[in-house]
Amino acid sequence: GENVEQHPSTLSVQEGDSAVIKCTYSDSASNYFPWYKQELGKGPQLIIDIRSNVGEKKDQRIAVTLNKTAKHFSLHITETQPEDSAVYFCAGQSGGSYIPTFGRGTSLIVHP
Amino acid sequence: KAGVTQTPRYLIKTRGQQVTLSCSPISGHRSVSWYQQTPGQGLQFLFEYFSETQRNKGNFPGRFSGRQFSNSRSEMNVSTLELGDSALYLCASSLRGDGETQYFGPGTRLLVL
Numbered sequence: 001g002e003n004v005e006q007h008p009s010t011l012s013v014q015e016g017d018s019a020v021i022k023c024t025y026s027d028s029a030s031n032y033f034p035w036y037k038q039e040l041g042k043g044p045q046l047i048i049d050i051r052s053n054v055g056e057k058k059d060q061r062i063a064v065t066l067n068k069t070a071k072h073f074s075l076h077i078t079e080t081q082p083e084d085s086a087v088y089f090c091a092g093q094s095g096g097s098y099i100p101t102f103g104r105g106t107s108l109i110v111h112p
Numbered sequence: 113k114a115g116v117t118q119t120p121r122y123l124i125k126t127r128g129q130q131v132t133l134s135c136s137p138i139s140g141h142r143s144v145s146w147y148q149q150t151p152g153q154g155l156q157f158l159f160e161y162f163s164e165t166q167r168n169k170g171n172f173p174g175r176f177s178g179r180q181f182s183n184s185r186s187e188m189n190v191s192t193l194e195l196g197d198s199a200l201y202l203c204a205s206s207l208r209g210d211g212e213t214q215y216f217g218p219g220t221r222l223l224v225l
Contacts (some may be wrong), residue, residue, distance in 0.1 A: 034213055043116075043202050043216035044155075089155065098168050098209040099145055102155040 006103025
């Protein structure tokens with residue numbers, strides 16, 4: 001089955017800096033890669049996703065890049081703000097699978 | 113559209129008791145998945161239902177069970193609670209569950225004493 005590894009487990013940045021979270025996956029059949037943000041006391045919320053026919057996707061200050069050959073994808077957050085502080089999860093899913101495989105999560109702390 | 117709702121939001125039980133958690137998916141969504149989230153283990157998949165049928169099951173003991181109703185609402189049950197069952201239980205729904213985005217509810221925080 002799919003295995004998704006996520007690094008780092010904790011990331012501390014100053015407000016205004018950029019943050020990058022990286023994930024690798026094992027199943028070459030995986031073709032859908034969502035990213036979730038989980039704030040304290042809440043369920044994970046989808047913030048951006050990418051499919052395997054696209055190399056990069058942007059939405060304002062966040063972007064995701066995908067390298068299918070190397071089987072890794074990354075989340076980029078620019079101009080970080082204190083409200084970006086949360087736990088971020090990556091996931092990988094193949095078209096034949098009904099459930100995604102999640103990474104262990106990255107705790108992002110943005111210092112004002 | 114209303115999001116995924118879960119009830120209750122918080123629950124305190126004692127060892128040996130049983131508990132039932134409820135999840136109402138987004139209207140039109142037919143796939144419902146359940147996850148257990150703990151600080152040490154991250155998001156662990158419990159099971160997934162589609163059209164009242166369990167399609168996938170994670171690696172959890174038989175004390176964990178679930179079901180889905182014809183209106184796609186789902187319940188999960190944990191019998192003979194153990195201290196280690198204390199966790200945030202998350203429900204997620206998607207249209208068909210086949211390579212689609214899952215939308216999560218706020219979770220039910222279960223504390224077993």
